[in-house]
Amino acid sequence: MELQENLLSLQAAYKGFCWFLLFVLSIMLFACLIRAVKGPRMADRIVAGNMMGTMVMVIIAIMSFLLNEGYLVDICLIYAMVSFLAVVVLAKVYVGIYEEKRRGENKVEDKKEKDV
Numbered sequence: 001m002e003l004q005e006n007l008l009s010l011q012a013a014y015k016g017f018c019w020f021l022l023f024v025l026s027i028m029l030f031a032c033l034i035r036a037v038k039g040p041r042m043a044d045r046i047v048a049g050n051m052m053g054t055m056v057m058v059i060i061a062i063m064s065f066l067l068n069e070g071y072l073v074d075i076c077l078i079y080a081m082v083s084f085l086a087v088v089v090l091a092k093v094y095v096g097i098y099e100e101k102r103r104g105e106n107k108v109e110d111k112k113e114k115d116v
């Protein structure tokens with residue numbers, strides 16, 4: 001009887017801790033959203049997007065534990081793959097834009113040298 005009471009109190013403590021984690025993660029997610037919008041550089045935005053994806057995965061995993069729903073872990077894994085692909089695509093686009101900009105600057109410098 002005493003063991004069951006201890007287990008119930010431990011389970012209640014775990015649930016309370018999980019709700020606290022969800023609250024903290026939601027605040028951190030909002031902070032990452034601000035960083036993703038404000039920048040100042042594109043690399044900061046990409047990293048903030050990656051962090052937001054990771055935090056959403058953790059939130060889904062905690063919700064899976066709280067709700068005792070195993071299918072949410074599958075959704076979490078799918079979200080991990082989609083988030084990874086999104087970050088890779090954004091990084092590839094950013095590198096392409098950066099290289100194009102650099103080539104344009106080199107062409108302008110070459111024209112200036114020829115004119116002199």
